[in-house]
Amino acid sequence: MEIYGLKNCDKCRTARKALNLSNIIDISKEPIPQELLQAAFSTFGENLINRSSTTWRGLSGIEKDAAPLVLLKKYPKLMKRPLIKTAEGQLFIGWSEDIKLAVNSLN
Numbered sequence: 049m050e051i052y053g054l055k056n057c058d059k060c061r062t063a064r065k066a067l068n069l070s071n072i073i074d075i076s077k078e079p080i081p082q083e084l085l086q087a088a089f090s091t092f093g094e095n096l097i098n099r100s101s102t103t104w105r106g107l108s109g110i111e112k113d114a115a116p117l118v119l120l121k122k123y124p125k126l127m128k129r130p131l132i133k134t135a136e137g138q139l140f141i142g143w144s145e146d147i148k149l150a151v152n153s154l155n
Contacts, residue, residue, distance in 0.1 A: 053130035
């Protein structure tokens with residue numbers, strides 16, 4: 049199982065601890081593989097973008113109109129976090145009690 053997010057993100061750290069994983073793949077330092085990013089966008093669509101983030105609020109109107117995958121490549125911190133990829137390849141975005149139960153039910 050892999051968790052993509054930010055090391056200083058509270059939800060990412062909570063998910064890492066709850067899933068007993070040793071690390072988070074920090075998207076600010078290591079880009080999300082294109083194939084995974086495409087799969088996540090196919091699964092979650094526009095919901096992959098965190099429109100309540102500081103990064104989003106700092107974008108110009110023109111930038112906000114760009115395609116989501118272009119934005120995520122340029123500004124990886126725009127992604128809702130964490131992005132969880134299970135060993136079976138199933139994807140989850142965010143961290144809630146429902147996601148925790150769904151991910152744990154796969155193990």
